[in-house]
Amino acid sequence: MSTAAAPTDPLSDDGERAGEPPGLVRDLLALVKPNITLLVLITTGGGLWLAPGHLTLARLAAALLGTVAVVGAANTLNCYLERETDKYMGRTRKRPLPDGRMAPRVALWFGLALALASVPALTFLVNPVTGLLAAIALVSYVWIYTPMKQLSPAALLVGAIPGAMPPLMGWTAVTGRVEWPGVVLFGILFLWQLPHFIAISIYRQREYDRAGIQTLPGRRGAERARWHALFWTALLVPVSLMLVPLGVAGTTYAVLAAVLGLVFVVWALRGFARGAQLSRWARGLFLYSLVYLTLLFAALLVDAGPLHGG
Numbered sequence: 001m002s003t004a005a006a007p008t009d010p011l012s013d014d015g016e017r018a019g020e021p022p023g024l025v026r027d028l029l030a031l032v033k034p035n036i037t038l039l040v041l042i043t044t045g046g047g048l049w050l051a052p053g054h055l056t057l058a059r060l061a062a063a064l065l066g067t068v069a070v071v072g073a074a075n076t077l078n079c080y081l082e083r084e085t086d087k088y089m090g091r092t093r094k095r096p097l098p099d100g101r102m103a104p105r106v107a108l109w110f111g112l113a114l115a116l117a118s119v120p121a122l123t124f125l126v127n128p129v130t131g132l133l134a135a136i137a138l139v140s141y142v143w144i145y146t147p148m149k150q151l152s153p154a155a156l157l158v159g160a161i162p163g164a165m166p167p168l169m170g171w172t173a174v175t176g177r178v179e180w181p182g183v184v185l186f187g188i189l190f191l192w193q194l195p196h197f198i199a200i201s202i203y204r205q206r207e208y209d210r211a212g213i214q215t216l217p218g219r220r221g222a223e224r225a226r227w228h229a230l231f232w233t234a235l236l237v238p239v240s241l242m243l244v245p246l247g248v249a250g251t252t253y254a255v256l257a258a259v260l261g262l263v264f265v266v267w268a269l270r271g272f273a274r275g276a277q278l279s280r281w282a283r284g285l286f287l288y289s290l291v292y293l294t295l296l297f298a299a300l301l302v303d304a305g306p307l308h309g310g
Helices: 023-031 036-052 057-081 102-128 129-146 155-175 179-201 205-211 215-220 222-241 251-272 278-302
Strands: none
Touching: 023 102, 036 057, 036 155, 036 179, 036 278, 057 102, 057 129, 057 155, 057 215, 102 129, 129 155, 129 278, 155 179, 179 205, 179 215, 179 222, 179 278, 205 215, 215 222, 222 251, 222 278
16 A cells, blocks of 8 residues: 555545555454464464364354454554554554554544454353453453553563463464463463564664663663563573473474574574674564574474374
């Protein structure tokens, strides 16, 4: 979509290109943050695939669609609450609300509608445990993490909780219980997010400062942030390997998880090298974190252990 002469009326068809959805539909899709939602769908699918047992097609569809909807609700309400601060960041200022293409009330009602539909759907069509986890993720992300970002860098730890919930929700959708393999999947996503977002906050620190968002490098300095990135990355390696003794994954996964984790740790250590360009290192760490998670879950899905009931 062209960023020039964007229509201010969300119902306007002006400026649309052939083959694209109408402006309002495009903007509503932008609010749910499709890239994040796709990642959530993949990690939820990982939990569904690895959990012992089977789901009917109807419950599987409800689990996936309900998870997508609750994530869309959280992202939309986050966009609504941060519509002013988003104006100060390059990656967010062209979102529908800060760019003036959509009235805030439209985003608010859309987010609330998704929330009111998704949590009950997961509760009654999947099971109450999955519905409760979805509610915890939604509330912690929208009403705790989002406002906390303006107050303390500790918001990163709070925000990692809803971000890590999807694979556990996938697991509970099948089993109806919170069990150790699902908790370890949650732990992997929780720990992975910390160096991932620390890296973003380092190379985009000026933007976060302009927006008034409290980040670890902004409040505690780049050196402290690098130590935190190294600590959480190093802790991620043994946690990722816990899936092997729990019977969720096999030897191939163990080898790949160890190698991928070692590379992650080495990359984190490179931030302390003499003459290292901090912004370039942080961007590299961020990009590798995406590679790491993709390959780790691919190895896990291919090398599912004896607990896999699919």
